[in-house]
Amino acid sequence: QQPVQSPQAVILREGEDAVINCSSSKALYSVHWYRQKHGEAPVFLMILLKGGEQKGHDKISASFNEKKQQSSLYLTASQLSYSGTYFCGTEDTGRRALTFGSGTRLQVQP
Amino acid sequence: KAGVTQTPRYLIKTRGQQVTLSCSPISGHRSVSWYQQTPGQGLQFLFEYFSETQRNKGNFPGRFSGRQFSNSRSEMNVSTLELGDSALYLCASSFGLQGRGYGYTFGSGTRLTVV
Numbered sequence: 001q002q003p004v005q006s007p008q009a010v011i012l013r014e015g016e017d018a019v020i021n022c023s024s025s026k027a028l029y030s031v032h033w034y035r036q037k038h039g040e041a042p043v044f045l046m047i048l049l050k051g052g053e054q055k056g057h058d059k060i061s062a063s064f065n066e067k068k069q070q071s072s073l074y075l076t077a078s079q080l081s082y083s084g085t086y087f088c089g090t091e092d093t094g095r096r097a098l099t100f101g102s103g104t105r106l107q108v109q110p
Numbered sequence: 111k112a113g114v115t116q117t118p119r120y121l122i123k124t125r126g127q128q129v130t131l132s133c134s135p136i137s138g139h140r141s142v143s144w145y146q147q148t149p150g151q152g153l154q155f156l157f158e159y160f161s162e163t164q165r166n167k168g169n170f171p172g173r174f175s176g177r178q179f180s181n182s183r184s185e186m187n188v189s190t191l192e193l194g195d196s197a198l199y200l201c202a203s204s205f206g207l208q209g210r211g212y213g214y215t216f217g218s219g220t221r222l223t224v225v
Contacts, residue, residue, distance in 0.1 A: 002152075032213055041114075041200065042153075044213035087153060089214075097166040098143070098214070100153035 003090045005101035012078045012108045020073040020104045022088030031071040032089035078108045114217035122223045128189040131220045135203030142184040147198040191224045
């Protein structure tokens with residue numbers, strides 16, 4: 001079953017912050033985050049494993065709430081290069097395939 | 111190091127035909143997964159291969175099949191093409207199953223158009 005992402009789309013000005021959420025109805029083992037720019041392949045950002053950790057990658061970080069089966073991606077002080085569609089991918093504890101959400105389209109304007 | 115290579119980049123086929131897509135993973139990666147991407151459905155999982163064995167399969171009809179060779183290269187085949195099969199087919203390789211630990215590296219995809 002596909003994880004649910006919100007919001008579906010967001011428009012930011014450079015320097016503003018954004019949060020993208022991903023939730024699942026299943027018990028999760030891991031959550032992945034990817035960014036896809038138009039006409040390009042999705043690019044891996046980070047993976048969070050069961051255990052409720054938080055990770056950071058420059059000004060992009062993410063958290064994973066194991067109890068709520070939710071993950072959030074935080075983009076701070078957004079840059080034009082952050083524009084693209086962000087996908088979360090979830091692996092449930094049944095160790096089945098990585099299932100992706102429908103994506104969040106993020107546009108950063110000057 | 112070389113990335114994930116998918117060939118061909120573009121394909122136009124007629125309904126009823128069959129097609130074979132190829133994926134060469136990153137050297138050392140043993141897992142290859144295939145996804146279908148369409149504007150309406152997003153990224154839909156097709157199947158995952160690890161060490162030449164299919165480990166997981168998505169909810170696609172039997173017309174969609176795949177295989178993996180001893181050098182980890184993978185192919186997927188779609189028989190009796192339908193208009194609805196038009197999509198971007200993405201291959202992703204990883205060191206472990208489901209991209210554990212290091213995530214997936216995606217190829218640029220094969221854009222299939224069925225007319």
